[in-house]
Amino acid sequence: MNWIPAIEVESAHGTREVSLSTRHLMNRTLFLRGSIDADRADDFLSELLYLEGTDEPVTLYINSPGGEINAGLMIYDAIQGSGLTIKMVCTGLAASMAALIFAGGQKGRRFILPHSKVMIHEPLIMGGVGGSATSIKNISDSILETREVVNGILSKHTGKTVKEIDTATSFDNMMNAEEAIKFGLCDRITKSIRV
Numbered sequence: 001m002n003w004i005p006a007i008e009v010e011s012a013h014g015t016r017e018v019s020l021s022t023r024h025l026m027n028r029t030l031f032l033r034g035s036i037d038a039d040r041a042d043d044f045l046s047e048l049l050y051l052e053g054t055d056e057p058v059t060l061y062i063n064s065p066g067g068e069i070n071a072g073l074m075i076y077d078a079i080q081g082s083g084l085t086i087k088m089v090c091t092g093l094a095a096s097m098a099a100l101i102f103a104g105g106q107k108g109r110r111f112i113l114p115h116s117k118v119m120i121h122e123p124l125i126m127g128g129v130g131g132s133a134t135s136i137k138n139i140s141d142s143i144l145e146t147r148e149v150v151n152g153i154l155s156k157h158t159g160k161t162v163k164e165i166d167t168a169t170s171f172d173n174m175m176n177a178e179e180a181i182k183f184g185l186c187d188r189i190t191k192s193i194r195v
Contacts, residue, residue: 025050030060032075036067036097041074048078057085059195060105066096069123069146076101076153087111087195090186095119095174100150103157103185110186111195118180120154121172123147158184 009018024031030047034040051058060079066072079086079101088105090112099120102110112118123146130136151165160168160183168183177189 028056028058030058032060032062032064032098032101034064036064036072036075038068038071038074040067041071041078044075045078048082048084051084052082055085057087059087059089061089061091061193062094062098062102063090063092064095064098065093066098069097069150072097072100073149076104079104085109088186089113089190089193089195090116090118090180091193093117093119096121096124099185100153103154105157105186108187109195111188111190112177112180112186113193114177114189114191116177117174118185119172119174120169120185122169123150160184 008015009023021031025047028051030044030051032040032044048058075097086106087109088102088111090102090110092113093116094102095117096119099118102118123143131139147169148162151162151169154160154165154169155162158165175183175185177186180186181188
């Protein structure tokens with residue numbers, strides 16, 4: 001069982017204990033940390049929906065090695081479909097699907113801490129491939145189609161051509177903060193965690 005930090009909050013009804021994650025959400029702060037999977041994507045969508053309907057900006061802190069493609073694309077689509085002003089901050093690592101989500105942030109609002117890194121690569125097949133030749137061909141076709149989608153998204157948000165993205169994602173392409181900015185994955189370095 002994970003320990004959830006809590007703080008005491010004073011109100012007209014006295015002092016009560018509130019989880020730190022609840023307090024952050026109330027302060028319009030979201031976190032995308034750890035592996036991205038269907039459960040994390042559902043939680044993120046729920047948090048985003050809770051914050052919809054106001055003009056106040058939201059800050060999203062990202063420190064993730066990436067994860068499942070479909071879950072990552074769900075988070076990306078939710079952010080793209082949101083009417084919120086969302087500032088993104090890479091606070092350690094935005095890799096794989098987390099890098100795509102980070103790159104998809106609103107121009108001018110994608111920040112990175114000085115020693116953080118961003119890594120892009122092709123979609124990976126997890127757990128190995130097995131089955132009939134037809135099944136393996138279908139899996140191969142599907143992963144190539146997914147690569148086109150993901151690389152198209154990266155091209156859209158970085159200003160690079162799809163051919164440049166194909167080349168850049170043909171290996172685990174780890175970039176420091178300056179390189180990520182130059183590549184178009186983010187906008188500027190921040191030394192402050194409050195942006």
